[in-house]
Amino acid sequence: MESDDPTIDRVVIDLERAVPWRDWLATKPIRPYARKINGKLMVLPDHGIQWPGVVVHIDGNLHEIRIHAGSGYRVYFRYEKRQARVVWWGIKADQSKDIDRAKGET
Numbered sequence: 001m002e003s004d005d006p007t008i009d010r011v012v013i014d015l016e017r018a019v020p021w022r023d024w025l026a027t028k029p030i031r032p033y034a035r036k037i038n039g040k041l042m043v044l045p046d047h048g049i050q051w052p053g054v055v056v057h058i059d060g061n062l063h064e065i066r067i068h069a070g071s072g073y074r075v076y077f078r079y080e081k082r083q084a085r086v087v088w089w090g091i092k093a094d095q096s097k098d099i100d101r102a103k104g105e106t
Helices: 015-026 031-047 092-104
Strands: 010-012 055-059 062-067 073-080 083-091
Touching: 010 031, 015 031, 015 083, 031 062, 031 073, 031 083, 055 092, 062 092, 073 092, 083 092
Parallel strands: 010 083
Antiparallel strands: 055 062, 062 073, 073 083
């Protein structure tokens, strides 16, 4: 059963999210951590959805990547067909609001 398979073959950011993602990474408080945030996404396929302390299951196929730097950055993704599809991002202080937003994204 695929839902039991923790493998991630690739990380995907859809075109409609690519510009907001780039703009978010370029903002002044986040810019110093952009390389670390992107780095976590790049190595996610090496670890899969069962990456202790980094990937947390939220609900259904929604997961969170925790980046322990700065304000505590979060990247939310849907795990489908061995792909991590980025749906939203934010900081720990806005976590509840960001999770609600991520749940509404498809």
